[in-house]
Amino acid sequence: MKLITVVCEAYAREPVLDLLRSAGARGWTLFGVEGEGARGGRTADIPEFSNIQVEVVVRPEVAAVLLERLERELFPRYGMIAFVSDVQVLRAGKF
Amino acid sequence: MTLLEAVQANLLSPAVLFFALGVFAALVKSDLRFPEPLYLGLTIYLLVAIGIKGGVAISSAGLATLWLPGLAAMFLGALIPFWTFPVLRWTGGLPAADAAAIAAHYGSVSAVTFIAATNYLLSVGLPFENYATAFLAIMEAPAILIGIVLCKLATRQPGEAVFPAVKSAAHEALLGRSVLLLVGSLLIGFVTGSAGMEKVAPFFVTPFQGVLALFLLEMGIVAGRRLGDLRKVGPFLIGFGILVPLVNGALGVAVGHATGLSVGGATLLGVLAASASYIAAPAAIRVAIPEANPTLYLTASLAITFPFNLTLGIPYCLAVARWFYS
Numbered sequence: 001m002k003l004i005t006v007v008c009e010a011y012a013r014e015p016v017l018d019l020l021r022s023a024g025a026r027g028w029t030l031f032g033v034e035g036e037g038a039r040g041g042r043t044a045d046i047p048e049f050s051n052i053q054v055e056v057v058v059r060p061e062v063a064a065v066l067l068e069r070l071e072r073e074l075f076p077r078y079g080m081i082a083f084v085s086d087v088q089v090l091r092a093g094k095f
Numbered sequence: 096m097t098l099l100e101a102v103q104a105n106l107l108s109p110a111v112l113f114f115a116l117g118v119f120a121a122l123v124k125s126d127l128r129f130p131e132p133l134y135l136g137l138t139i140y141l142l143v144a145i146g147i148k149g150g151v152a153i154s155s156a157g158l159a160t161l162w163l164p165g166l167a168a169m170f171l172g173a174l175i176p177f178w179t180f181p182v183l184r185w186t187g188g189l190p191a192a193d194a195a196a197i198a199a200h201y202g203s204v205s206a207v208t209f210i211a212a213t214n215y216l217l218s219v220g221l222p223f224e225n226y227a228t229a230f231l232a233i234m235e236a237p238a239i240l241i242g243i244v245l246c247k248l249a250t251r252q253p254g255e256a257v258f259p260a261v262k263s264a265a266h267e268a269l270l271g272r273s274v275l276l277l278v279g280s281l282l283i284g285f286v287t288g289s290a291g292m293e294k295v296a297p298f299f300v301t302p303f304q305g306v307l308a309l310f311l312l313e314m315g316i317v318a319g320r321r322l323g324d325l326r327k328v329g330p331f332l333i334g335f336g337i338l339v340p341l342v343n344g345a346l347g348v349a350v351g352h353a354t355g356l357s358v359g360g361a362t363l364l365g366v367l368a369a370s371a372s373y374i375a376a377p378a379a380i381r382v383a384i385p386e387a388n389p390t391l392y393l394t395a396s397l398a399i400t401f402p403f404n405l406t407l408g409i410p411y412c413l414a415v416a417r418w419f420y421s
Contacts, residue, residue, distance in 0.1 A: 009381075011378060049317075
């Protein structure tokens with residue numbers, strides 16, 4: 001199983017979640033985060049100016065589609081990074 | 096009252112002093128910061144409080160007195176991008192996307208600036224039309240949509256449709272939390288009238304000044320953190336951020352005068368025209384014009400125009416209004 005982590009600006013929330021659903025992810029976890037990157041510091045006190053982190057566990061074939069679509073559809077539009085890790089999961093049927 | 100006294104009365108109000116404290120806290124990198132839920136809570140409180148008050152005022156003034164200045168306010172907001180866009184594009188040499196994005200921000204309005212202006216009028220003892228809150232509600236969205244259309248027309252590839260981008264932004268601009276809360280509480284205030292107001296006054300009226308002071312402390316921190324970005328935006332945008340409120344402020348006052356508002360009401364319409372949005376507009380623009388650089392429009396509206404209006408722009412609009420009516 002693959003864990004995909006997306007860290008992006010809060011404005012990208014709906015587009016990212018729509019993409020996850022349509023690419024075949026069956027659930028997701030989201031939290032507000034702060035940090036610093038190519039676009040300077042992103043503090044978390046005003047929700048619109050902050051970053052969010054979305055985590056989703058998917059099957060490898062879904063992961064490939066998801067990453068390809070993220071790169072093509074959303075990277076040009078929003079401040080965003082994404083990375084993939086191999087994970088072991090319990091209750092694999094949920095994914 | 097001279098202009099100097101008018102400015103002094105504004106600068107020494109608790110709200111503006113707390114704003115200055117916030118800027119100072121950000122500049123010295125103090126660990127002072129508001130948690131996100133508190134920020135959200137304070138904005139909701141302020142919008143609902145002025146919404147209800149405005150709605151009650153509409154119910155006692157009657158819709159008949161409202162429609163002309165209201166319609167004029169809406170057109171004023173929608174027309175501002177038509178002159179700011181060419182200035183940004185050709186005098187400032189900005190790309191079409193950035194010029195349209197900034198023009199949209201300046202046509203739209205800042206609720207906090209408006210609230211600070213009503214506060215200021217109360218402190219100098221000048222009466223104003225409480226239903227002016229309705230102007231705040233109707234001036235927020237039109238300019239954002241106009242800005243997006245301007246951008247799409249300027250950057251359009253042959254055969255590309257303008258409509259989808261406007262549609263996605265319209266949802267942000269018309270149903271975002273600030274417009275939704277404002278319009279909703281205006282309606283509730285209108286329906287319940289002064290009898291309803293009595294019930295909520297201990298919560299929404301008495302503590303209002305204190306909440307505003309607290310909120311401006313946070314806005315000072317937010318604006319202060321962005322001051323470093325002034326170096327990135329260059330002298331043109333800094334000049335733009337100060338001159339545009341002066342021109343739009345005078346335009347707003349003139350429209351208020353022409354449509355029969357009082358000195359206080361015309362001042363408020365001037366402040367609305369002078370102000371630039373920094374919550375509703377960025378949210379809609381980010382979705383509809385992703386190629387525009389957020390540093391430019393956020394720094395201009397939040398780090399230049401907002402502090403300028405809060406300190407000098409509000410007494411300036413009052414001075415222009417007094418001159419118009421004398």
